Amino acid sequence: MERIHDIYRPVDERKHDFKEVERRLTLEDIKPQLKRCQNCGVPFCHGAGCPLGNLVPDENRAMSKGDVRRAYELLSVHSDFPEFTSRICPALCESCCVRDLDEEPVMIRQSEKLIIDTAFERGWVVPEPPEKENGKRAAVIGAGPAGLSAARTLRRKGWAVTVYEKDADIGGLLRYGIPYFKLDKALITRRRKLLEAEGIRFVTGTNIGVDVSADYLSRVFDAVVVAIGTPAARDLKIPGRDLKGVHLALEFLGGQNRYLGGELAAPPISAEGKRVLVIGGGDTGSDCVGTSIRQGCKSVTQIEIMPKPPETRSPSTPWPDWPYLLRTSSSHKEGCERRWSLNSLRFLGRKSVTGVEVETVDWEFSPLGKPLKFAARPDSKEVIAADLVLLAMGFTGVPTDHPIVRQLGLAQTPRTALLSKPESNIFCVGDCASGASLVVRALASGRNLPL
Numbered sequence: 001m002e003r004i005h006d007i008y009r010p011v012d013e014r015k016h017d018f019k020e021v022e023r024r025l026t027l028e029d030i031k032p033q034l035k036r037c038q039n040c041g042v043p044f045c046h047g048a049g050c051p052l053g054n055l056v057p058d059e060n061r062a063m064s065k066g067d068v069r070r071a072y073e074l075l076s077v078h079s080d081f082p083e084f085t086s087r088i089c090p091a092l093c094e095s096c097c098v099r100d101l102d103e104e105p106v107m108i109r110q111s112e113k114l115i116i117d118t119a120f121e122r123g124w125v126v127p128e129p130p131e132k133e134n135g136k137r138a139a140v141i142g143a144g145p146a147g148l149s150a151a152r153t154l155r156r157k158g159w160a161v162t163v164y165e166k167d168a169d170i171g172g173l174l175r176y177g178i179p180y181f182k183l184d185k186a187l188i189t190r191r192r193k194l195l196e197a198e199g200i201r202f203v204t205g206t207n208i209g210v211d212v213s214a215d216y217l218s219r220v221f222d223a224v225v226v227a228i229g230t231p232a233a234r235d236l237k238i239p240g241r242d243l244k245g246v247h248l249a250l251e252f253l254g255g256q257n258r259y260l261g262g263e264l265a266a267p268p269i270s271a272e273g274k275r276v277l278v279i280g281g282g283d284t285g286s287d288c289v290g291t292s293i294r295q296g297c298k299s300v301t302q303i304e305i306m307p308k309p310p311e312t313r314s315p316s317t318p319w320p321d322w323p324y325l326l327r328t329s330s331s332h333k334e335g336c337e338r339r340w341s342l343n344s345l346r347f348l349g350r351k352s353v354t355g356v357e358v359e360t361v362d363w364e365f366s367p368l369g370k371p372l373k374f375a376a377r378p379d380s381k382e383v384i385a386a387d388l389v390l391l392a393m394g395f396t397g398v399p400t401d402h403p404i405v406r407q408l409g410l411a412q413t414p415r416t417a418l419l420s421k422p423e424s425n426i427f428c429v430g431d432c433a434s435g436a437s438l439v440v441r442a443l444a445s446g447r448n449l450p451l
């Protein structure tokens with residue numbers, strides 16, 4: 001039996017709104033899919049795939065029998081916020097599903113979505129305050145997935161937890177980065193109410209290190225959890241960077257989300273009627289594509305310096321590794337030109353950007369097909385016309401002069417990830433401790449707090 005590939009609303013419908021792109025599958029759709037799960041003796045999905053260690057084969061078995069309640073109980077053992085992961089997780093579990101060896105992986109993420117959506121609809125998700133207080137107080141800095149996960153873990157153990165967040169609301173990149181069409185922000189608000197009912201206190205609009213010093217927090221709380229994400233986006237400092245119309249991806253995506261959330265009267269950067277060029281071929285770039293299309297752009301092109309990945313799993317990433325292969329998102333399917341092996345040389349224009357000069361690069365590969373290094377191809381320069389350029393090239397970690405780093409005396413790795421100071425009860429979790437990664441890894445890191 002094949003997987004269900006048609007999991008999205010029709011393109012002509014979805015590209016005109018910011019509602020979630022995925023359609024809802026029913027239990028009848030999912031049940032036969034989960035019967036494909038072999039209940040492996042060594043379930044890689046659970047052990048090597050899911051960073052949370054979700055009990056995937058057991059959940060699959062319950063769902064294949066139609067026992068959603070049991071599946072929800074099993075899912076809740078390791079997962080605090082399945083309503084988020086079931087929508088935006090790249091499903092590391094599926095990439096190492098044994099069924100991927102002979103046909104296609106089991107639809108684990110879709111099943112997770114049906115479980116948690118049903119659980120909310122039937123009123124099974126209720127606040128779970130601790131049975132008793134332990135008399136200790138913890139401050140969590142940052143209300144992204146890592147901070148929320150750490151806060152819930154500590155609260156369960158009886159800590160009195162206060163979460164400080166510099167933004168107007170909680171969620172971090174879940175709220176101010178990832179577009180609404182991938183994750184409806186009402187789900188974060190619903191979860192906030194549950195966390196508050198469990199006794200977690202949120203102090204938003206408070207920039208720790210500036211409004212309140214981090215060392216003050218470490219003096220008055222028994223433990224401090226730093227979960228500030230990776231604040232610095234990678235820029236492209238080539239000639240013309242100061243031209244009007246060249247923006248970091250998060251300025252664009254965050255602005256659109258703040259507008260949809262009612263914090264702004266209009267999106268601060270609009271793609272309407274423009275030729276958009278997205279530089280960076282990853283997920284953030286793909287989110288820029290989908291947002292540009294919904295804002296009514298004239299055209300959108302996404303370019304990447306890396307070569308075009310293979311259509312199927314590259315031998316350089318054999319099963320059960322996370323596969324190096326071409327990924328086509330729902331946004332790409334909505335109408336976007338994608339090009340690879342292009343290096344950006346300069347932004348063109350007088351006051352506003354009118355295009356980007358690029359050149360083709362030729363890649364050298366390892367015997368197994370891993371791209372190693374590139375060289376510019378002679379006489380390959382060309383101009384891609386654009387009125388709006390969005391830079392989606394990842395993040396560079398935590399700046400070494402960040403006030404929290406200084407005030408708490410935190411050490412950093414050569415790649416500027418923050419190191420915990422267990423001797424002072426200061427713990428760093430999520431992207432700030434690992435480098436920019438994934439929601440599910442941030443959640444796992446908050447959950448595995450050694451406290």
Ligand SMILES: Cc1cc2nc3c(=O)[nH]c(=O)nc-3n(C[C@H](O)[C@H](O)[C@H](O)COP(=O)(O)OP(=O)(O)OC[C@H]3O[C@@H](n4cnc5c(N)ncnc54)[C@H](O)[C@@H]3O)c2cc1C
Pocket residue numbers: 088089090141142143144145146147164165166167170171172173174177178179182206207208209227228229230231250253283284287404429430431432436437438439440442
């Ligand atoms: C556009 C985009 C799309 C993405 N899409 C996906 C996806 O589809 N799937 C996926 O798995 N991952 C995705 N990611 C990655 C994912 O969002 C991150 O890995 C994850 O959010 C990291 O969680 P975190 O809690 O460590 O950091 P963040 O989510 O960055 O949260 C950090 C929080 O700390 C707050 N903060 C920072 N400094 C302070 C301070 N001084 N005082 C108080 N608060 C502070 C910030 O305001 C923020 O709320 C995406 C990332 C981006 C940028």
Ligand code: SF4
Pocket residue numbers: 049050051052053054056085086089090091092093094108109112440
């Ligand atoms: S959280 Fe992600 S990796 Fe874990 S079971 Fe769900 S979809 Fe798979």
